[in-house]
Every structure is written in structure tokens, then in C-alpha cells.
Amino acid sequence: MIDFDTLLQVLDSSVRLSIPLLLACLAGLFSERAGIFDIGLEGKMLASAFAAGAAAFVTGSALIGMLAGIFASIILSAVHGVASITFKGNQLISGVAINFLASGLTALIGQNWFRQGGQTPPLSGSARFNEITLPLAELLRDVPIFGKIYYELISGHTLLAYIAFLIVPLTWWILFRTRFGLRLRAVGENPAAVDTSGISVVRQRYAAILICGILCGLAGAYLSTGIGAGFGKEMTAGKGFIALAALIFAKWKPVPALWACLLFGFLEAIGIRFQNIEIPGVGTIPLQLMQALPYILTVIILAGFVGKAIPPKAGGEPYNKE
């Protein structure tokens, strides 16, 4: 059996690994709830991670890096919007294109600016979001169980991580308790009805993908200036797709999205920590199975054998005003 300290370490690293998933997942939530499928989360995150890493290196400020990341992500969101809202193109194909665009441009521009094989130079000090020690954490760290949990697990994350957790209830509140949220969900379910009531479907959908861009920007900034110390080529490594999986797993709901991302972060943390896991009587679970588990779980959920995941009704359909 693993001891309490190891468990805490694994949980702590689960939290760290789940933050980019959570931010990207909530980004996708806003977009898809408004009826715009977004398989370009990965690309937006990557573009933001690069812009954040580069700007933080040049200015020495993680905050400016974050703003640059958000800006880059919003630009790609805008491309997605023009293609899928204005020109009523295929949202999935547009998402694929955005992923490639980000992948190609970050490598190309990164090599041109820094000449380090597409990486940004390593970041340190104020160019990164540093870990925050919460009040009393030092004092309580010797208190058994609770003090330790507080010190190891709850304290010691970056600002972006705490912001990410706060965005979960905020998202719930916006979507389910405000007029804006009601309209946003309505354009994802029945745009024609929204249109009849005199509200612009186009504007509402653009607003949704703008929020999506901002949140993907935060996710990318967290990767290169929070959990990491600089941008590396292809550093998102499929996280955008795991976030998409989490979104389906959570059935497009904010609070379940939190649990789904924590679960997938936990699986990743276990994989990193233990490589091959011995289970008595069963044998060894290979690392690759752990890595594939988020995808397998999502397919099972999608198949509807364990509680069906039903996407927003008008998702993926351009709105034609007839």
C-alpha cells in the first residue's frame, strides 16, 4: 500500500495537471453550449502557451505573458468564428485547421525568434506564476492529517490554478443564473427561437467563442508560465483533446467538468508516478493503458451505456436565417 505522504503528493500533482484541462474544458463548455463545436481547443492552448512564454521572456512579466496568451487564443477563436458563424462553414474542419495552424506557426515563429528548435528560453522569477503559500499553511503544516492536507494539497499552487477553480462556480452562475447565460444556452439548443425573440444569434455565438478564447488563453499561459518554465514545441500534447473528452464526460455541465478534469488529472499523475502499476491478483497495468483511459472512458460515456451524454441540440449547425 502507498503511504499518506505519497498519496498527498499524487493528489497534489493531480490538481496541477488538471488545471489546464479544466480551463480548456470550461472554454469548450461556453462554445459548445452556444452551438459551436470546438475541436480547436488544443490549437488555441498551444498558441497561447507560445505567446505567453515568449512575452513573459521578453518582458519578464508573467501577467503580460498571460495577456499575450489570451490575445493569441482570441485571434484563433476569431478565425473559428468567421469560418463557422459568418461564413457558415464546417465547424469541425475549421477546428482541425486551427490545430494545424497553431502547431505550424508556433514552431515556425519560435524557431525564428529564439533559434532554440522552437522552444522559448527558460523562464524564472517574475516571468512565471509562482506558487502561493496560503495564510497559516507554514504554521499548520505539522498538524497531522488536516494541516498536512492544507499545506501540501490546498496551499502552494499558482494564482492561475486558484482562478481556474473559481471559474467553475462562476461559469455555473453565468450559464444558469443570468440572462446572458440563458440566451447562450438557447442559441445552442434552438437558435431559431432566439432569433424570433429579437436577439442576434450571431452576436451571442461570437460572445461565447470570445469567452472560449479567453479561457483557452489562460490554459495555455498556465502550461508555459505556471506549471512549466517556458514553451516547448507541441507542449499541449493532446491536452486539448482530453479537455474535450472531459467536457463530454461531464455532459456539458460546469461542476461535473471539474470532477472529470480532476479524474483525468489523477490518471495522468498516477501514470507519471508509478509507470507500471501492480495490482495483486490482476497483474500489471501498463502505463499506456493509463494514458488511454480518459479516451476509453469517454467513448463508453458517449456510447451511452453509463448515462448518455447528449450534446446541445444545435451544436455544429450553422444558423441560417430563412
Added chain:
Amino acid sequence: MKKLPTWIDILLIPLINLAIALFLSALVVLYIGEDPMDALSIMIKGAIGSSYGWGYTLYYATNFIFTGLAVSVAFHAKMFNIGGEGQAALGGLGVALVCLMFPWPHWILALPVAIIGGAVFGAAWAAIPAYLQAKRGSHIVITTIMFNFMASALLVYLLVNVLKAPGSMAPETGRFIEGARLPTGHDMLGWFGIKFSKSPPVNISFLISLLFCFLIWFLIWRTKLGYEIRAFGHSESAAKYAGISPIKIIMVSMLISGALAGLMGINSVMGESERLVIDSVQGAGFIGIAVALMGRSHPFGVLLAAILFGILYQGGAELALWTSIPRELIVVIQALVILLTGALDNMIRMPIERLYFKMVRAGT
């Protein structure tokens, strides 16, 4: 609703899209501080200026023909099969198992069985997403994306733990035996006394891919099944009314699509690396999307688009060799082609339509 003449639809619009994609890429090249015209001439010379260049260009094109046809067949049934990458990876596994399992005396015997192996494994990897779409309504795009990641995890597991050659450090199988070696462009042209560069990996799979272009054209436009697939893709409700089973069409079109992606293995695994390595597909599954979009899902268009992307790939490699422009420039061009021909199609199409009909009216 009047229709545009075919030549505008399948020739002019894709060419305009391509021109815009190249123009935007030229801006990127300019920004990097290189001359776009020089870059273009290096690319073209490197890709088609020698038999060596052609050998690589056609090798890449062969991969893209298979994955492009795969995406096209699914498109005809209005399915977006984004899982070509995973299906091609599994197809490569099928081809490798065929090559490793039997003591092949000659490639003539090995190739047909390898074709079956690649097609069956590729189709099998498409079968579950297809079944879930047909029976449970699970969105094919999401499930095939998930299956791409599962395929890559499965292949790493198999290569590291099961298939790795004994005594080898690298996670790859042993080299296939001589009897499973496919004739290259050099060998084949040599039979006719024509000289061709020895090093490029283009092989007989290119001819097989041309054969499949014809077979798919025949299937889609000359058979009852093809008619049903197109009818279903055009209007699901009308097809249902005509007695066409949606479950059958979804399953069959996705299985054919997966099989075509899997066939890529004969070119990349059997023809080029002659062993199974990690990530033998190298993104060709995704390029199939660009190729199918640009080729308007018609086998002849797919063939032309695949050769174009072959030129871009080989030319891009040369570019990275001779200039400071990294290989990733091709990824940018590819992204722009997908964006313009796939998602922003209306941006170009609508003004051209308007202009054309205005000219027609003025003419009559």
C-alpha cells in the same frame, strides 16, 4: 438554384483557394526573412526537378492517396472520419504482422496478403466508432479522435512489450525478410531499362494506390452501393424513405474508409521502413482531410491533391535543408488549405457565384 459549371466548381475554386493559401504562406516566409520566390523554386526543384525528388514526392503522395480516399468515402456518406491516423497505424500493424508471420518466398505472394492485413486491421479500428454512430448516435468525429489516441497508446505498448526485436533497444520490430521486400521505383523502371534514382522509397504501392483510385471511383459512381452511399450523404431522410438502411450505409462506408487508411501500411511500413516503428503514420491520416477537401472527394481530385501535397512535403524537406525555413511551413500551408477549402469555402464560392451569374446574365 442554378449551379456553377463543373470546371469552376472543381478546378477554379480549389486553385483560388490554393493560391490564397500559398500567398499567405509567402507572407510567413517573408516575415522569417527569406525570399518567397526563391523558396518556391527550391521546393519545386527539390520535389520534381530530379528522379530522386520525384521518388520521394510520389512516395508521400501514395500515403496521401490512401488516406485521402479514406476521408472521401466517408465524406460521401456525410461522415467526417478524423480517425485516419489511428486506422492507418493499425493498418501498419496488420501489414507488419503479415510480413513477420510467414516465411515469404516472394513479394508477389506477400503483397496481396499484406493488403488484406492492412485493410482488415484499419477497418477493424473504424468498426467500433462506426457501430457507435450507427446504433447509439455517438458523434463519429469525437469517437474517432479518441480512437486515434487509443491507437497510439496501443502501438507503443505493443512495440515496447510484445513486438520489439529481441536484443534491440529501439521500440521497433525486426526487419522484414527479403521475400517481403517490395520493388522500388528503381527496381520497376529497371525492368524496362529506365534509369531511376536508387534511394527514394517510392515503390509498387503507388501503382496499387492508383488502382484503388479507380476502384473507389467505380464503387461510388457505378455501383448500387455507391449510389446508396451518395444518396444517404445527400439526404438521410430521403435515403431512409427510399428504403436505404442508415445503419448499413454508416457501417459500410466507415469500414471501407478505415480499410483504405489501413492500406497506407503497405507503402510506409512494407515499402519504406521494412519494419514497424513508432508513429509510422506521421500525420498522413490528417493530411488525408486536406487532400479529400481539396480533391472534392473525387478520386481523380484526390490523386491530384495527393501529388500536390507530396510535392509540398518533399519540397518542404528540401527547404528545411537549404534555408532557415523550418519544415513546419508545410503544416501551415496544410492548415490554410484545410481552412480555405473546408471551412471558409463560402468566402470564395459566394463572390464567384455572384460574379459568374452576373456575367451569364450580361452575356444572354
